[in-house]
Amino acid sequence: MQLDSPLKKLCIYTFLILGGLVMLIPFYWMFVLSTRTTTEVFNFPPPLVFGQYALTNYQNLLKATPFFLNLWNSIFVATIHTFLVLLFCSMGGYAFAMYNFPGRKYLFAAVLATLMIPWMTGIVPWFMLMKTLGWIDSFKALIIPGIANAFGIFWMRQYISSNIPSELLDSAKIDGCPEFLIFFRVILPLLKPATSALGIMTFIHSWNNFLVPLIIIKNESKLTLPVALNRLFGDPSRGFDIGVMMMGTSLAVLPLLLVFIFAAKKFMDGMTAGAVKG
Numbered sequence: 001m002q003l004d005s006p007l008k009k010l011c012i013y014t015f016l017i018l019g020g021l022v023m024l025i026p027f028y029w030m031f032v033l034s035t036r037t038t039t040e041v042f043n044f045p046p047p048l049v050f051g052q053y054a055l056t057n058y059q060n061l062l063k064a065t066p067f068f069l070n071l072w073n074s075i076f077v078a079t080i081h082t083f084l085v086l087l088f089c090s091m092g093g094y095a096f097a098m099y100n101f102p103g104r105k106y107l108f109a110a111v112l113a114t115l116m117i118p119w120m121t122g123i124v125p126w127f128m129l130m131k132t133l134g135w136i137d138s139f140k141a142l143i144i145p146g147i148a149n150a151f152g153i154f155w156m157r158q159y160i161s162s163n164i165p166s167e168l169l170d171s172a173k174i175d176g177c178p179e180f181l182i183f184f185r186v187i188l189p190l191l192k193p194a195t196s197a198l199g200i201m202t203f204i205h206s207w208n209n210f211l212v213p214l215i216i217i218k219n220e221s222k223l224t225l226p227v228a229l230n231r232l233f234g235d236p237s238r239g240f241d242i243g244v245m246m247m248g249t250s251l252a253v254l255p256l257l258l259v260f261i262f263a264a265k266k267f268m269d270g271m272t273a274g275a276v277k278g
Contacts, residue, residue, distance in 0.1 A: 027253070027257075029046075029048075030246055030249060030250055030253070031050070031246075031250050032047060032048065032049065032050055032051070033047070033242060033243065033246040034054065034057060034243060034246040034247040034249070034250045035050045035051040035052070035053055035054040035057070035243070036051040036053060036242075036243050036246075037051070037053050037243050038240065038241055038242045038243055040053075040243075041242045041243065041246075042242075053243060054247070056243075057241075057243040057244050057246075057247040058247055060241065060243075060244045060247075061244050061247050061248050061251075064232055064244060065228050065229070065231070065232065065248070066220075066221070066228075067225075067228070067248065067251070069221060070223050070224060070225045070228040070229075071225060071251075071252075071255075073139075073222060073223065073224050073225070074207055074224040074225040074226075074252075075255070076139070077139055077142045077143055077206060077224060078203050078206040078207045079203070080143050081142065081143045081146075081147065081202065081206045082199050082202045082203045082206060084143065084144075084147040085146070085147050085148075085149065085152055085198070085199075085202045086152075086195050086198060086199055086202070087147075088147050088148040088152075089147075089148060089149065089152030089153050089155070089156050089198065090156045090188065090191055090194075090195060091183065092111075092148055092152075092153040092156070092157070093152075093153050093154070093155065093156025093157035093158075093159070093160055094156065094157075094160055094183055094187055096108050096153065096157045097156075097157045097160035097161045097164070098160065098164070098166065098169055098187075108157070111150045111153055111154070112150055112154060114150045115150045115151065115154075123211075123215075126145070127215060130145075130216060135216070136216060136218070137216065137217055137218045137219050137222065138216070139222065141212065141216045142206075142209070142212055142213060142216065142217075142224070152198055152202070155194065155197075155198050156191070156194055156195075156198070159191065159193070159194035160187070160191070160194075163190070164187060164190060164191075168186065168187075169182060169186075169187075172186050196263055199263075200259060200260060200263055203256075203259060204256055204259075204260075207225075207255070207256060208226060209224070209226065210226040210227060210230070213226065213227045214227050214230075225248075225252045226252075228248075229245065229248045229249060229252060232244060232245050232248065233245065
């Protein structure tokens with residue numbers, strides 16, 4: 001028997017709320033463990049409420065690692081990388097969507113083909129290239145590679161093809177607007193949903209990037225948060241302090257949560273752009 005509409009909505013919303021709460025449990029437990037000692041963490045049953053050692057774990061975290069310097073490194077790298085990705089991928093997607101140049105289909109197919117190649121297969125030649133360029137122990141190796149990636153170009157190309165009419169480009173040309181001004185003053189402001197979604201995904205990926213900083217960065221003052229926090233596990237002078245590790249992880253996750261909360265609407269607009277035609 002088919003359910004009535006109100007009951008059906010109630011079931012859907014109940015399911016979504018329960019699913020959301022389940023997704024929040026790991027975050028909640030992480031914050032709880034950041035306020036506990038290692039002994040309390042391994043108690044049974046495990047602690048489910050906040051403890052009294054948040055300040056102690058925070059102080060021990062600052063003693064174990066230059067947390068705020070590592071935080072600044074992550075913010076700097078992720079922000080600059082995200083900005084450049086949005087710039088170059090939007091320009092690349094705009095070119096593929098709006099200009100009919102010789103070999104466009106084949107070039108776009110070649111760009112998409114790179115998505116089928118696992119990144120790890122090229123890690124050795126990539127490292128040799130970074131060494132040749134003199135980018136070892138430099139933020140350049142964390143920022144520059146991937147700023148014109150295939151996924152970003154594909155994402156922007158699809159959005160522009162579906163939502164930006166070619167007549168708008170023709171009108172701007174008739175008015176005598178130069179090519180670069182057409183993109184920056186006419187097209188780019190219309191790409192906010194797509195750039196917001198791509199920006200959030202890029203920022204999170206850059207923020208959580210662990211392998212590349214681990215390979216490239218040698219100077220401890222240039223470490224990003226994932227690598228710096230990982231070194232807490234291998235510090236023999238401090239032992240295995242779960243509370244301090246969870247405190248560092250909790251503080252590292254907060255910027256990502258804030259970015260997503262403030263940009264959630266734009267993110268969802270970008271994810272659903274083109275799904276419904278008006």
